Amino acid sequence: MNETITLATVRTSGHPWIFRRMLAKGGRRPPNGAAVDVRDRNGAFVGVGLYSSRSSIAVRLVGDEEGRPVDRAFLRERFEALRALKEELAGEGTDAFRLVNSEGDGLSGLIVDKFGKVFTADVRAWGWYARLDEVRGALEDAFGEVREFHAVAPAEVKRTEGFELPPPPAGKRVEFRENGLRFRFVLEEAHKTGSFLDQRENRALVRRLARGRVVLDCCCYTGGFALNAAAGGAESVCGVDLDEKAVAAAKKNADLNGLRVRFVHADVFPYLRDRVRTGNLADLLVLDPPKLIRSRAEFEEGRRVYYDMNRTAMAAVRKGGFLFSFSCSGLLGEEAFLKMLREAAWAAGRQAQVLRLVGAAPDHPFLLTAPEGRYLKGALLRLL
Numbered sequence: 001m002n003e004t005i006t007l008a009t010v011r012t013s014g015h016p017w018i019f020r021r022m023l024a025k026g027g028r029r030p031p032n033g034a035a036v037d038v039r040d041r042n043g044a045f046v047g048v049g050l051y052s053s054r055s056s057i058a059v060r061l062v063g064d065e066e067g068r069p070v071d072r073a074f075l076r077e078r079f080e081a082l083r084a085l086k087e088e089l090a091g092e093g094t095d096a097f098r099l100v101n102s103e104g105d106g107l108s109g110l111i112v113d114k115f116g117k118v119f120t121a122d123v124r125a126w127g128w129y130a131r132l133d134e135v136r137g138a139l140e141d142a143f144g145e146v147r148e149f150h151a152v153a154p155a156e157v158k159r160t161e162g163f164e165l166p167p168p169p170a171g172k173r174v175e176f177r178e179n180g181l182r183f184r185f186v187l188e189e190a191h192k193t194g195s196f197l198d199q200r201e202n203r204a205l206v207r208r209l210a211r212g213r214v215v216l217d218c219c220c221y222t223g224g225f226a227l228n229a230a231a232g233g234a235e236s237v238c239g240v241d242l243d244e245k246a247v248a249a250a251k252k253n254a255d256l257n258g259l260r261v262r263f264v265h266a267d268v269f270p271y272l273r274d275r276v277r278t279g280n281l282a283d284l285l286v287l288d289p290p291k292l293i294r295s296r297a298e299f300e301e302g303r304r305v306y307y308d309m310n311r312t313a314m315a316a317v318r319k320g321g322f323l324f325s326f327s328c329s330g331l332l333g334e335e336a337f338l339k340m341l342r343e344a345a346w347a348a349g350r351q352a353q354v355l356r357l358v359g360a361a362p363d364h365p366f367l368l369t370a371p372e373g374r375y376l377k378g379a380l381l382r383l384l
Helices: 072-090 132-143 155-161 197-209 224-231 244-256 268-278 296-315 334-348
Strands: 003-006 017-019 035-039 045-051 057-063 096-101 110-115 118-123 148-152 173-178 181-186 214-218 236-241 262-265 282-287 317-327 352-358 377-383
Touching (some): 035 057, 096 173, 096 197, 110 132, 118 132, 197 352, 214 224, 224 236, 268 296, 282 296, 296 317, 296 334
Parallel strands (some): 214 282, 236 262
Antiparallel strands (some): 017 057, 317 377, 352 377
16 A cells, blocks of 8 residues: 655646655655655645655656556556557567656656667666566566666766666677667667667658768767668768767677768767868768757756857758758757757858758657657758
8 A cells, every 4th residue: 555645735737746845744754765645735636656755856656546556567557558559659670669758658767668678777766776676577577578677877866866776787789670770789888778769760761861862970879870871872871979889889780781881980070170171061961969968057058069069060061951950958948959050050151941840759758748858859951
């Protein structure tokens, strides 16, 4: 039976986060990580959540059945329903998808990605850390076979929530298929859960646009956009990244698929300036930098880097060519992202048509009541 947490007010929002300041004062607090029934000040049931004794987010709502424990059976039901949906969304030729997207899938604080028969979890709350055995067991129930299960967490979450996780096994390689292409990554060298599955449909769009074009993939990581461009019949493809290990992995992925792609270990700023200086311009340039704004304190500096990077990239695209630009910084909203692109185009002396605005693949949903879950935004521009 769940313990009860009472709010200081009447619930007026469907957001799954309940901050500590929203709780009624006094009374006994549940153990860290406990499943709780949340009620408003009038006694109306709000939902079932996981309690944190350390985070400013005191409760993360995960269910709507009063008294329901958050156990293996609960998770099995969720995972089975999510599997049916996510496999349909991922489509043929793909065995990797996001099974659980935290708030967007009703399990706030838990992310689970599937790579073939390997699963990786990104843990954002003590309640999920304490239930990792139940998570793995429920995955086995829902999928039949879980060859491996690994858990990661951002450093700031581990500090705040007060837990540690063992490092990934050294040299462990994970392979998966996406839109008919094969990819491998080394778990200990990977970012977050291993690969950025949120870009799957945007990579497929690049494949459709690439035929006969000179394609440049900046901040290419393990080569997702570059390999799709090559598979789409590009005249030539080059991927650039400052992470030497990522470049090595990208080369191996190209070899794995029998694709001709040139990968360069370089800083994109001088690399792009050199291409402009020599007149070696791209017909299609993909710019997918890492997260540059991690906190409000970093907003202005991060926005400036986005601006400089896009202004430089626009100069490296020939007239009539495409720039596919992205930001995964949740604090940079779409309006601010487009304003930055507009200012960068003006500074570069380019007129830009917006052909399409994009986001994450549909297996990465967000709630209307939690719009910060829409972190990835992108714009396909035609530069005149």
